[in-house]
Amino acid sequence: MYRHLERRLAQHVRDFLRRTYDIDLPRIVIEQPPKVEFGEYALPLAFELAKKLRKAPRKIAEEIVAGIGPVEGFTKLEVAGAGYINAYINRQELAAALVKGEEPRSDTPAGKILVEHSSINPNKAAHIGHLRNAVLGDTFVRLLRFAGREVDVQNYIDNTGVQVADVVVGFLHLEKKSRAEIEQLTRQLRFDYYCWDVYARTSQWYEQDKQNLQVRSQTLHALEEGGNETAAIAELISIAVLRRHLETMDRLDIEYDFLPRESEILHLHFWDAAFQKLKDGGVLFYENEGKNKGCWVMRRAGTSKTKSAGILANDKQDSEDSEVSEEDQKVIVRSNGTVGYVGKDIAYHLWKFGLLGRDFGYRKFYLYPNGHQSWISSANGEPDHPHFGDVSEIYNVIDARQAEAQNTVIEALRGLGYNQQADHYTHFSYEMVALTPRCAAELGYRLSEEDKAKAYIEVSGRKGFGVKADDLLDTLIASAKKEVDARHAQLSDSERAAIAEQIAVGALRYFMLKFTKSSVIAFDFREALSFEGETGPYCQYAVVRATNIFRKGGFDPDHFGKPSGSLASNEFAEHLQGEASNELWELWLAASKTSYIVDQCIATTEPAYLAKHAFQLAQQFNYFYHRHPILTEADEGRKKFLLYTVAVVRRELIRALEVMGITTPPVM
RNA sequence: GGGCGCGUAGCUCAAACGGAUAGAGCAUCGGAUUUCUAAUCCGAGGGUUGCAGGUUCAAUUCCUGCCGCGCCUACCA
Numbered sequence: 001m002y003r004h005l006e007r008r009l010a011q012h013v014r015d016f017l018r019r020t021y022d023i024d025l026p027r028i029v030i031e032q033p034p035k036v037e038f039g040e041y042a043l044p045l046a047f048e049l050a051k052k053l054r055k056a057p058r059k060i061a062e063e064i065v066a067g068i069g070p071v072e073g074f075t076k077l078e079v080a081g082a083g084y085i086n087a088y089i090n091r092q093e094l095a096a097a098l099v100k101g102e103e104p105r106s107d108t109p110a111g112k113i114l115v116e117h118s119s120i121n122p123n124k125a126a127h128i129g130h131l132r133n134a135v136l137g138d139t140f141v142r143l144l145r146f147a148g149r150e151v152d153v154q155n156y157i158d159n160t161g162v163q164v165a166d167v168v169v170g171f172l173h174l175e176k177k178s179r180a181e182i183e184q185l186t187r188q189l190r191f192d193y194y195c196w197d198v199y200a201r202t203s204q205w206y207e208q209d210k211q212n213l214q215v216r217s218q219t220l221h222a223l224e225e226g227g228n229e230t231a232a233i234a235e236l237i238s239i240a241v242l243r244r245h246l247e248t249m250d251r252l253d254i255e256y257d258f259l260p261r262e263s264e265i266l267h268l269h270f271w272d273a274a275f276q277k278l279k280d281g282g283v284l285f286y287e288n289e290g291k292n293k294g295c296w297v298m299r300r301a302g303t304s305k306t307k308s309a310g311i312l313a314n315d316k317q318d319s320e321d322s323e324v325s326e327e328d329q330k331v332i333v334r335s336n337g338t339v340g341y342v343g344k345d346i347a348y349h350l351w352k353f354g355l356l357g358r359d360f361g362y363r364k365f366y367l368y369p370n371g372h373q374s375w376i377s378s379a380n381g382e383p384d385h386p387h388f389g390d391v392s393e394i395y396n397v398i399d400a401r402q403a404e405a406q407n408t409v410i411e412a413l414r415g416l417g418y419n420q421q422a423d424h425y426t427h428f429s430y431e432m433v434a435l436t437p438r439c440a441a442e443l444g445y446r447l448s449e450e451d452k453a454k455a456y457i458e459v460s461g462r463k464g465f466g467v468k469a470d471d472l473l474d475t476l477i478a479s480a481k482k483e484v485d486a487r488h489a490q491l492s493d494s495e496r497a498a499i500a501e502q503i504a505v506g507a508l509r510y511f512m513l514k515f516t517k518s519s520v521i522a523f524d525f526r527e528a529l530s531f532e533g534e535t536g537p538y539c540q541y542a543v544v545r546a547t548n549i550f551r552k553g554g555f556d557p558d559h560f561g562k563p564s565g566s567l568a569s570n571e572f573a574e575h576l577q578g579e580a581s582n583e584l585w586e587l588w589l590a591a592s593k594t595s596y597i598v599d600q601c602i603a604t605t606e607p608a609y610l611a612k613h614a615f616q617l618a619q620q621f622n623y624f625y626h627r628h629p630i631l632t633e634a635d636e637g638r639k640k641f642l643l644y645t646v647a648v649v650r651r652e653l654i655r656a657l658e659v660m661g662i663t664t665p666p667v668m
Numbered sequence: 669g670g671g672c673g674c675g676u677a678g679c680u681c682a683a684a685c686g687g688a689u690a691g692a693g694c695a696u697c698g699g700a701u702u703u704c705u706a707a708u709c710c711g712a713g714g715g716u717u718g719c720a721g722g723u724u725c726a727a728u729u730c731c732u733g734c735c736g737c738g739c740c741u742a743c744c745a
Contacts, residue, residue: 029686034688057725163744302672340743340744431674521680530694626700
């Protein structure tokens with residue numbers, strides 16, 4: 001509702017400016033006043049217009065307020081300060097709409113969106129860094145779906161890369177395991193933990209003797225080639241680890257629709273098709289000299305190309321391409337003819353946009369307990385399958401360190417003339433999760449003096465240094481279970497366990513969302529394990545409290561006031577008018593912002609705003625809860641109004657938490 | 669060296685598009701009619717927003733320079 005009123009106000013102002021001053025502002029800035037006494041929206045536009053109209057801002061503001069006329073849904077506009085225009089919402093109208101759950105639908109753009117996230121190398125257990133990726137990605141998917149968009153979720157599996165090769169080397173050359181033995185091992189509980197150690201040991205083994213690296217490249221070659229014993233073992237391992245990753249993420253209610261694998265990019269010759277296009281389009285060029293001699297290279301994204309973009313003739317550019325300095329070159333095809341990661345990624349992204357002219361084969365892979373089917377790529381697929389790819393927008397949830405690679409893919413699309421697709425290619429970039437030195441020490445890692453002095457230390461799968469996702473979840477659940485046990489001894493153990501799990505997931509998902517993407521999370525158990533203050537459980541608890549009021553009062557919170565809308569809007573009036581009601585009104589206002597916040601999260605690809613909003617709503621509710629005993633309220637009319645307040649806040653809080661993938665326990 | 673990002677309270681972080689008195693949580697200290705369960709609430713202290721300039725009616729936000737930190741800069745992914 002809040003969003004809807006904002007748009008209406010903006011449109012009204014825009015029309016008025018055009019009519020009266022013949023001015024077209026590209027954007028009408030609308031802010032939220034610091035206090036509700038100043039209304040619900042504030043427009044600083046008089047300051048902006050002062051120069052154009054050569055009048056004092058205050059004067060302009062007064063003119064606008066006097067001339068603009070009534071705006072539906074608002075009671076008044078008012079000039080404040082040096083020239084702000086404050087707009088006041090018609091409170092009882094908004095409240096009545098909220099009770100009914102009315103939300104004017106805004107037109108959603110057509111076209112399917114593809115979100116790629118997680119994309120964990122299938123060679124070891126997932127760690128907290130992967131958790132941040134998956135939670136951000138999954139929440140963004142939920143945000144888009146909330147906004148009415150159709151979304152496909154993909155998790156790219158690099159099953160033929162160096163990391164898988166390394167763990168294969170570990171099993172074959174260090175562990176000396178046979179294929180049968182490995183197959184046996186894949187069936188053990190948490191096989192990914194086993195791989196975690198094997199991978200770390202293999203990395204050490206390479207460092208002991210650089211000669212050992214030859215084994216790696218032989219293995220890697222075999223994987224890329226396919227159709228051999230080594231590749232079969234790699235398949236065994238990577239599939240088993242992938243299943244573990246899906247299980248881990250499912251604990252957090254994170255699911256995928258499709259799992260495209262690098263092996264199919266290779267074996268279905270996606271790259272060949274892309275390579276041809278890139279050569280034809282002049283994006284790639286062959287280097288005849290220097291250190292990149294014999295490679296197909298392209299200009300690295302972000303290196304200066306045209307200072308006067310679009311002015312120089314394009315054909316002149318082509319002849320200059322070969323003059324791209326060595327350090328500005330990105331090798332796409334190595335001199336031995338093999339293609340690097342960026343090249344495969346370009347092919348994959350041409351496919352995503354339906355520009356490649358080839359498709360994967362598809363097989364059913366993983367059936368979630370809720371019945372959702374996840375598909376995997378395959379050289380020869382099943383005849384009947386859903387249609388993936390061929391989308392109009394994509395978001396890639398990939399950490400900030402890969403920004404350059406991502407930009408190179410985008411530049412390749414542009415180079416091929418696919419500007420529209422490039423414009424709808426978003427690198428959803430976020431910073432890594434690192435460990436505080438204290439946390440690392442607690443985990444038993446020996447630190448150098450240099451590391452101890454740092455604010456945080458980067459996790460490293462290669463070194464086996466990090467916190468595993470399942471371990472963190474287990475710890476959180478155990479910790480939550482202790483609290484639940486202490487509070488609800490009367491419940492059965494399975495009930496308590498279920499609640500503990502909801503709380504643990506709420507705590508974890510909220511923790512991963514509360515930081516803005518650009519902030520490095522310095523992970524610390526004390527903070528992550530907290531259930532108090534700005535946390536998921538705090539928000540869940542607010543909902544539980546709201547539910548309790550209804551339960552104690554003998555009402556159904558989900559249908560309170562619903563069927564007949566028995567409260568006429570004028571009944572709200574007396575409770576929402578005047579200074580004294582501002583505190584309550586602020587709660588209603590906050591509850592009206594869900595879709596507004598969701599839009600903002602999508603526009604800025606920043607889910608943290610939603611986390612912040614849910615917390616603030618919960619915080620305001622707790623304050624309200626403390627100040628207003630409801631069930632003992634003597635005035636029946638007021639009691640009813642307070643119950644409506646709780647019902648609306650509760651509903652909106654649940655909705656906001658759902659978008660973050662957080663459910664609420666029946667009791668806490 | 670070049671590219672990207674960051675620097676805000678003791679600690680961890682907010683403040684979208686420049687806007688009204690820079691806000692939360694944690695930690696510390698003090699308090700809450702024993703009630704719809706305190707995983708809660710209220711209060712207190714705590715700030716030269718890294719430094720120096722500039723643009724603007726208005727700068728934590730934009731520009732320039734400097735200082736500090738991180739990441740990227742492989743024929744790795």
